[in-house]
Amino acid sequence: MAIQLEHVSYTYDARSLLRQTALQDVNLELAEGLLTGIAGSSGSGKSTLLQLLNGILLPTEGAVRVLDMTLAAGKKPPKLAPLRRRVGLVFQFPEQQLFAETLEKDLMFGPVNFGAAPEDAAARARKALKQMGLSEGLLSRHPLQLSGGQRRKAAIASVLAMDPDILVLDEPGATLDQISRMELTSLLHYLCREEGKTIIVVTHHIDELLPYADRWVIMHEGRAVFHGTRRGLVDEAERLPGCGLSIPQPIRCWRELEAAYGLQAEEPCLSPSALADRMVRLASAAAGKERVYA
Amino acid sequence: MHEKLLIGRLIDTGSPVHRLDPRAKLTAMLLYAVMVVCARSWLALLCLMVFSVLMMALTRIPVRTYLKAAKPLRFLMLFILIVQCFAVKGGSVLVAVGSWHLDSAGLEAGAIAALRMVLLVSFTALLTFTTSPGQLNQGLEGMLKPLEWTGIPAERLSLMTGIALRFIPAILDEAQTILKAQASRGADLRELPWKEKARMLTALLVPVTVGAFRRAEDLTASMESRGYRIGAPRTRYRPLVWGQGESWFVAAFVLMCLVIVWIGFY
Numbered sequence: 136m137a138i139q140l141e142h143v144s145y146t147y148d149a150r151s152l153l154r155q156t157a158l159q160d161v162n163l164e165l166a167e168g169l170l171t172g173i174a175g176s177s178g179s180g181k182s183t184l185l186q187l188l189n190g191i192l193l194p195t196e197g198a199v200r201v202l203d204m205t206l207a208a209g210k211k212p213p214k215l216a217p218l219r220r221r222v223g224l225v226f227q228f229p230e231q232q233l234f235a236e237t238l239e240k241d242l243m244f245g246p247v248n249f250g251a252a253p254e255d256a257a258a259r260a261r262k263a264l265k266q267m268g269l270s271e272g273l274l275s276r277h278p279l280q281l282s283g284g285q286r287r288k289a290a291i292a293s294v295l296a297m298d299p300d301i302l303v304l305d306e307p308g309a310t311l312d313q314i315s316r317m318e319l320t321s322l323l324h325y326l327c328r329e330e331g332k333t334i335i336v337v338t339h340h341i342d343e344l345l346p347y348a349d350r351w352v353i354m355h356e357g358r359a360v361f362h363g364t365r366r367g368l369v370d371e372a373e374r375l376p377g378c379g380l381s382i383p384q385p386i387r388c389w390r391e392l393e394a395a396y397g398l399q400a401e402e403p404c405l406s407p408s409a410l411a412d413r414m415v416r417l418a419s420a421a422a423g424k425e426r427v428y429a
Numbered sequence: 430m431h432e433k434l435l436i437g438r439l440i441d442t443g444s445p446v447h448r449l450d451p452r453a454k455l456t457a458m459l460l461y462a463v464m465v466v467c468a469r470s471w472l473a474l475l476c477l478m479v480f481s482v483l484m485m486a487l488t489r490i491p492v493r494t495y496l497k498a499a500k501p502l503r504f505l506m507l508f509i510l511i512v513q514c515f516a517v518k519g520g521s522v523l524v525a526v527g528s529w530h531l532d533s534a535g536l537e538a539g540a541i542a543a544l545r546m547v548l549l550v551s552f553t554a555l556l557t558f559t560t561s562p563g564q565l566n567q568g569l570e571g572m573l574k575p576l577e578w579t580g581i582p583a584e585r586l587s588l589m590t591g592i593a594l595r596f597i598p599a600i601l602d603e604a605q606t607i608l609k610a611q612a613s614r615g616a617d618l619r620e621l622p623w624k625e626k627a628r629m630l631t632a633l634l635v636p637v638t639v640g641a642f643r644r645a646e647d648l649t650a651s652m653e654s655r656g657y658r659i660g661a662p663r664t665r666y667r668p669l670v671w672g673q674g675e676s677w678f679v680a681a682f683v684l685m686c687l688v689i690v691w692i693g694f695y
Contacts, residue, residue, distance in 0.1 A: 191609050216615055224613045231603065232610035234636045248615030279639055290610075297614065 136200070137167040137301060137333045138188060143197035144208075144357075145183050157183040159357040160197070165350070170327040170334045172344045175354030176379030181337045182227055184354065185303050188335070189222035190215040202300070220249040223299030227306050229290030233278035238264075238289055241278055245297035256296070263296035264289070266322060268315070284311055291319070301333040302326065308340055316340065320347055342383040346406035353378055369403045385410065392417070438598070440558045442489040445674065447559045451568025453675035458556050460682040464689045465549045473692040474544055480685050481552045488559050498554035499547050506543045513539030566591035571669050585659060592648065596641065603640045604633055 145158040158180045165171050175181050186192040187199050190206055198207040204218050223245075226232060235241035242260035243253070251259065261271060267288040278286060291307055302323070308316040324347045326332045338344050351368045353361035355378035361371060369389060372382045385405040392398065392410070396417050404413045441447065446454075468477050485492050499506075513535060520533035556565070566587045573583035608618060611629060618626055 186609075189613055191613055214620065215612075215617060216620065219613055219615055219617075226606065226610055226613070228606070229610075231606050231636075231640065234607050234611070234632050236635075244611075244616070245614035279636075293614065 136164050137202060138163070138165040138335075139200040140164075140187070141198045141200070143187065143194045143199055145180075145187060145192060146195045147183075149195050157357055158187075161357075161359045163352065163359055163362055165333070165335065165352075167333050168327070168331050169349040170323060170336070170347055171350040171352060172341065172348035173335065173337045173352045173354060174339070174341050174380060178356075179354040179378070180357040181354050182305050184359075185224060185305050185335070185337060188301070188303050189219050189224050191224065216249070220297065221299055222301045222303060223294040223297050225291050225294045225302075225304040225307055227309075229307070230283055230286035230310075232290050233286060233293070236277060237274065238276050238278055238281070239274040241289070242274075242293050242296050245293060249297060259296045259298065260292075263292040266295055267292040268318060284315065287311060288315070299332075301335070303335045305337045306339060307336065308338060308343070316343060320344060323347070341380070342385050345383060345385050346409065353380070355379070365403060365405065366400070438557065439561050440490050440494065444487060444489040444559070446484075446488040446555070446678075448674075449559075449678055450669050450671050450675045451560050451564045452571050452669060452671065453678050454556050454560055455565075455568050455572055456679050457682045458553050460679075460686050461552055462549065464682075464686050465545050467686075467689045467693050468545065469541070469693060471541070473689050474541065474548070476688060476692065477548060477685075481548060484681075485552070485555065488555060490558055494558070495551040495554055496547075498558075499550040502546065502550055506546050509546060510539040510543045513542050562591060562594040565594065567665070567667075567669060588659070592645075596644065599644060600637060600641055604637050607633055607636060 140161050140163040143158060143161045144156065147155045147157055161180075161184065173181055173184070183192065187194055187206070188201055190212060193206055193212055194208045196208045198205055200206075201218060202221055204213060206212050233241050235244060239257065239260055242263060243256040246256035246259050247253065260274070264271060264274070269285060269288055269292065273281065273285065273289070278289065281289060287307075287310060291304070294302070304323075308319060311319065320343060323334050323336060327334045336344060336348070345365065348365065350364060351361065352359055353368075353375070360378060361368065361374065363371075369386050372386050372390065375382050385407075386403070388410060389403045389405060392414065393401075404410045464477055468474050482492060485495055514531055515535065517535040517538040518532050519535075520537070522530045523533055523536060524531040560568070569590060570583050570587035573581055573586060577583050608629075612618065616625075616629055618629060621629065
């Protein structure tokens, strides 16, 4: 298991009058090498959950096990730098996180902190920039001279440059246009399949991530109310509206198809092209049958 | 960072003090400042402390929370204590090292000065703990309004303070966002040596300042687009109402003020 949460709760300002419970008794096991999508309405604890994964927040109850490290409530945490080298976290609103004088320095910040040689860090910065589809001409610019979308991509690149084993992203697609969002999703899919990274993404665009995510976690009022495969999510889609989410269009379509043709326990086709393929096969099978009857 | 900074945050317990007219609370705070300045003896300070604790109890916010509000200033208080110890001479000699000696009068003066500081800072936190920034602002404007004929721009001043108060948590949040991102990329302030720590904090200056300007511009645009104009006649969603409770509250402070001044004379 890459990540294991046992009875984890997190309360902001636990010792003051402003206390606010963000997570309650969350139990999750996220396997290595999979792409996991996390969804939930605002205030359901998604961001808090992500920040527990690399020790930015420490649990107020329970224990978080990430790779070979354990962060348990009430215990002094181990040195967090080795954990953070392996778990890269892209925060919500990443465009607000750039601070160095040039984009290049910002991209190199992570690798250099984790002990990479300057040349190596520079090479990694370039690679990450290319992965995010930004041109090298931007490297010498001040981060504030970039456009909003560029800044967001740059901030994601700054975490990619660290080459972490586990990549955790908090709504990376928000404020990006649809094409950039699709590119980002396929990049994450590539990193997961080809480079064996474990990827965890919080998203409000469930439909866009559906064809790629291996596992789904649904958060509601600080609890993980669902954790399972795509198939499981399709079967339990009725629960989504109760969690403040609408049933994604691809799931609706697939379920109608299932109902119409009496399909059972089949791996759902959730991208438009897969769905079209499946429909063609169903239609030709039906046509074949008709011919037999005729 | 947020958890440590308590000044400027509303803690809503729904106590009667929370419901008071902000003008009453502002007046009370001014009177309290007068009391702190006038309280120069142990007896006066003791009276003031009892009074403060009683008032704090009325707000249903624990005294501990008030003391926490004064915590960020502990070094300043220590500094005041030390300076007084050096500057004020007289009474009996407590410690003597070479030609330098610590006198009882110096220690006493230092302790009193530091205690007054604690009282002032922790007690005036009552204002922000029990009053929302909006109300505070409205109160300030209400108090300055009668002085407008002297050329004091009441509306502008209250708008300025209102925005400034609103920006403190916003800017802190912004700094914290960057600090978290830095920590996540291997530069955790808690784990860095002092020199590195200073370097990391100065790196925050530019983005946070730029962020504050950006926020200010967005705010101006959004206020103007909703028709806000300085000097334009405006109605209030919640007009200020001065009732009996307010009068009693201020009367308590006036009375206490007289007591402190009286103790000072005798």
